[in-house]
Amino acid sequence: METLKxxxxxxxxxxLLIYTVVMGLYGKVPRQAILNETVRNLYFHVTMWFSMxxxxxxxxxxxxxxxxxxxxxxxxxxxxxxxxxxxxAVLGLLTGSLWAKFTWGAWWTNDPKLNSVAIGMLxxxxxxxxxxxxxxxxxxxxxxxxxxxxxFVIFMVLIWILPRLTDSLHPGNGxxxxxxxxxxxNRMRMVFYPAIIGWTMLGFxxxxxxxxxxxxxETIEETE
Amino acid sequence: xxxxxxxxLVKKEINLEWxxxxxxxxxxxxxxxxxxxxxxxxxxxxxxxxxxxxxTLFWIILLFTAxxxxxxxxxxxxxxxxLFYFQLFKPESIIFSxxxxxxxxxxGMSLVGILFYTWVMGNPVxxxxxxxxxxxxxxxxxxxxLSLIAGIAAQGENTATLMAVLSFPIIVPLLLLxxxxxxxxxxxxxxxxxxxELGVLVALDLIVIALSGILFxxxxxx
Numbered sequence: 001m002e003t004l005k006x007x008x009x010x011x012x013x014x015x016l017l018i019y020t021v022v023m024g025l026y027g028k029v030p031r032q033a034i035l036n037e038t039v040r041n042l043y044f045h046v047t048m049w050f051s052m053x054x055x056x057x058x059x060x061x062x063x064x065x066x067x068x069x070x071x072x073x074x075x076x077x078x079x080x081x082x083x084x085x086x087x088x089a090v091l092g093l094l095t096g097s098l099w100a101k102f103t104w105g106a107w108w109t110n111d112p113k114l115n116s117v118a119i120g121m122l123x124x125x126x127x128x129x130x131x132x133x134x135x136x137x138x139x140x141x142x143x144x145x146x147x148x149x150x151x152f153v154i155f156m157v158l159i160w161i162l163p164r165l166t167d168s169l170h171p172g173n174g175x176x177x178x179x180x181x182x183x184x185x186n187r188m189r190m191v192f193y194p195a196i197i198g199w200t201m202l203g204f205x206x207x208x209x210x211x212x213x214x215x216x217x218e219t220i221e222e223t224e
Numbered sequence: 225x226x227x228x229x230x231x232x233l234v235k236k237e238i239n240l241e242w243x244x245x246x247x248x249x250x251x252x253x254x255x256x257x258x259x260x261x262x263x264x265x266x267x268x269x270x271x272x273x274x275x276x277x278x279x280t281l282f283w284i285i286l287l288f289t290a291x292x293x294x295x296x297x298x299x300x301x302x303x304x305x306x307l308f309y310f311q312l313f314k315p316e317s318i319i320f321s322x323x324x325x326x327x328x329x330x331x332g333m334s335l336v337g338i339l340f341y342t343w344v345m346g347n348p349v350x351x352x353x354x355x356x357x358x359x360x361x362x363x364x365x366x367x368x369x370l371s372l373i374a375g376i377a378a379q380g381e382n383t384a385t386l387m388a389v390l391s392f393p394i395i396v397p398l399l400l401l402x403x404x405x406x407x408x409x410x411x412x413x414x415x416x417x418x419x420x421e422l423g424v425l426v427a428l429d430l431i432v433i434a435l436s437g438i439l440f441x442x443x444x445x446x
Contacts, residue, residue: 067442119393119396119397120393122392123394126389126393126394129389130376130380130386130389130390133380133382134379134380139379142443142445143376143379143380143443145442146376146439146442146443147376147390149435149439150372150373150435150439151394153431153432153435154394154432157397157428158396161424162397162401162424165404
């Protein structure tokens, strides 16, 4: 009973995702020129970015906690959340690329948001590189967490502020109407919001498993 | 007390730099030879250069100079002497003094750079005073962003590589803003048309400086 309670949120995540996939593919969506049926990608593309932001924010929270307490378990958590966030960023790029092909006509367009995200990925790959280049545990943790906080702030500027200063093909930028005003009707909202929650929960689930794997690896190393 | 500390440290940096002039001379030589290579490969061959290439090229040269100049901030002095500073000064004073000193140096570098660049490559800028404003803000931004990264990179074994890998992606937002601002200055626009970009740029500089002040004590502890 105890374990059932502890893991119940995973069932919720599973149900939400099944709902998302079924309703995402079979639910009714408004007909829009150009977008047509691809509007369903909203549930699988936009949600990735939401999950990524949540995961990276949690990672920054643990980085701050680590710097306050010097407790290495926070460092492990922060690292796991960044890695999971990166998985979601890659998925977001792939689903976005697919969507771009069918609406904007190319796999990759010179869009400020795309470029920003590509740079963001470089920032986080640099983070992973720093981690692997430092052998000492405490030093590695301290430096990579400082870098993580710094990188997160710059990344936020990159994806929230800079694209708004230029024209973008994305909805809500450069004179394009936002989803809220035209496309996102109530039927879609009923799927979109649960989808965000579902994917985010899946992200935390994955991060959770990553943290446990890291802990096990650590114990194995210590006993050896 | 604290502002006094920062002042003493900035003075120390300037003194040190003045005593071993070769580092500064090396940087100026680096800047001049890069510009001259660009002149030989762009201007001398084709007789003309597109304004947008002119601008981008200059910022890339400045970026590389800045990474080289700021990258040595923490490796120039002996490790043991850093320990001495650690006991003597607050970490905030150290990083702020580095930022101030690097800003002064980079502002000087970009002024020397633009002079030499104008000399060999011509100057298609419409609103030159505003271009200088962009240069000064750029120097401030570069020095504040790169000083913290230099502190991080100095902790590892391979400082130069680490510096490049860590700083290039993180400097991009700043560089994009600067390119936009200076392009606008080239087209002859001034303060009124660019007030948004200017605001974001100043805000970004301030955020980065504040973050450096908060985060640097943690890496300095080592």
